[in-house]
Amino acid sequence: MTNVLTFGTFDVFHIGHVNMLVRAADLGDHLTVGVSSDALNFSKKQRYPVYREEHRMAIVKSLACVDEVFVEESLELKGEYIKKFNADVLVMGDDWAGKFDHYRELCEVVYLPRTAEVSTTDIIQSIKEQLD
Numbered sequence: 001m002t003n004v005l006t007f008g009t010f011d012v013f014h015i016g017h018v019n020m021l022v023r024a025a026d027l028g029d030h031l032t033v034g035v036s037s038d039a040l041n042f043s044k045k046q047r048y049p050v051y052r053e054e055h056r057m058a059i060v061k062s063l064a065c066v067d068e069v070f071v072e073e074s075l076e077l078k079g080e081y082i083k084k085f086n087a088d089v090l091v092m093g094d095d096w097a098g099k100f101d102h103y104r105e106l107c108e109v110v111y112l113p114r115t116a117e118v119s120t121t122d123i124i125q126s127i128k129e130q131l132d
């Protein structure tokens with residue numbers, strides 16, 4: 001049984017998120033997803049996500065490839081989460097390449113390529129432009 005763990009905000013859920021989660025699930029037998037809290041996002045970006053935490057979690061949890069979700073309270077707690085969820089593989093998008101290599105002492109660390117030309121920021125921007 002291989003446990004896979006990944007993290008993200010998954011705000012304004014889109015195809016890049018689906019691709020990442022499907023490929024993460026393919027690396028093992030059980031996929032756990034840490035969904036960044038509203039407070040964590042605010043501290044990182046000085047704005048709240050468009051979709052609130054409970055809704056982002058419910059969307060991610062509803063996917064067939066996802067077995068379990070939890071709230072990621074802090075970026076610094078990945079080591080604790082790896083242990084708590086017994087992760088064999090930590091999967092992150094390659095925008096984080098190299099940033100989590102120190103967790104290789106706890107589990108395998110894999111960076112997957114992001115889906116090109118789609119992002120929450122661009123979707124929000126294009127909605128704004130269409131409304132102007």
Ligand code: C2G
Pocket residue numbers: 007008009010011016017019020034035036072075092093094095113114115116117118119120
């Ligand atoms: N993603 C992707 N392709 C895109 C956009 C996102 O593959 N075009 C991936 C990201 O690389 C990430 C996941 O989808 O693995 C979630 O993306 P975000 O919500 O942007 O996650 P992020 O804010 O980078 O995560 O501990 C990390 C934090 O939770 C932050």
